[in-house]
Ligand SMILES: Nc1ncnc2c1ncn2[C@@H]1O[C@H](COP(=O)(O)OP(=O)(O)OP(=O)(O)O)[C@@H](O)[C@H]1O
């Protein structure tokens with residue numbers, strides 16, 4: 001917007017006024033033949049109207065300007081934006097348009113912020129509700145076993161060690177829930193800092209399998225690594241987080257696998273990436289539930305998952321980790337046939 005100084009403006013107005021008056025004198029005196037007195041009266045009246053118009057306009061302008069400036073100042077004070085970023089308020093800018101523009105922008109920003117807060121509030125409500133729901137079962141179990149032991153069970157050799165080991169199992173369950181909750185909360189708030197290095201994912205998978213062998217043996221499930229390439233390939237990723245990915249996926253294949261089942265961890269070379277697939281021949285997931293398995297706290301069959309100690313956080317954590325590596329994960333499954341979880345990692 002053009003920025004005139006008050007002096008320039010006054011000078012230009014006076015100049016135009018002088019030219020108009022000289023023109024008026026010439027027209028009245030020579031073209032219309034008016035007497036000098038009447039010419040003088042017409043000129044004075046015209047001057048009077050023009051000057052009154054400018055005085056009135058100035059008074060009104062200042063009156064409105066001062067009030068709008070007050071409104072503008074209040075808006076500026078409310079706005080949390082850095083004041084130095086604001087455009088200086090100028091006599092000759094269109095004040096109403098500027099106020100309108102600022103108020104609209106401010107209202108839109110506030111609306112967005114309110115939506116975000118509502119979303120956050122809903123998220124917290126759900127999160128707290130789910131957390132207390134998940135912790136309730138082990139807490140009540142521990143309470144039940146402890147009371148039985150206190151009320152004489154401690155002396156009963158048939159139950160005391162059995163109940164104590166059940167208490168320990170429930171405490172371990174609480175520890176794993178709290179650990180998963182911490183992980184998901186960090187991941188969902190983007191507080192994850194990856195330590196990217198090069199490593200061979202087959203060695204890592206082998207290590208995870210050795211740790212989970214005992215669990216697999218309980219159900220007589222065999223775990224097998226199948227690379228589909230000759231030469232060893234390294235990936236660029238955070239091995240600690242990828243260990244968690246392998247652990248959660250292989251644990252799921254055991255928990256939701258059949259007795260005497262089979263889990264394959266396959267590795268495919270995809271030029272820029274390695275594709276890794278964990279496939280079981282377990283119970284499978286129905287089509288209508290497939291897209292929901294990555295939601296936090298989602299379990300297809302709540303009763304079955306509770307038996308196997310599931311919180312519904314495992315796959316949500318896995319998805320966040322893979323996405324933090326800017327890679328993809330997806331799931332294929334058929335009820336009664338089995339499930340495949342496939343994800344990519346960037347090759348070195
Ligand atoms: N390999 C699989 N076969 C069949 N169903 C599966 C498989 N993996 C996951 N699911 C289904 O998806 C749900 C979500 O899995 P997820 O790993 O997120 O949670 P969870 O295993 O129930 O609990 P946890 O937090 O202990 O892992 C499971 O409850 C299960 O119903």
Ligand SMILES: [Mg+2]
Nearest residue numbers: 252310314315
């Ligand atoms: Mg799981």
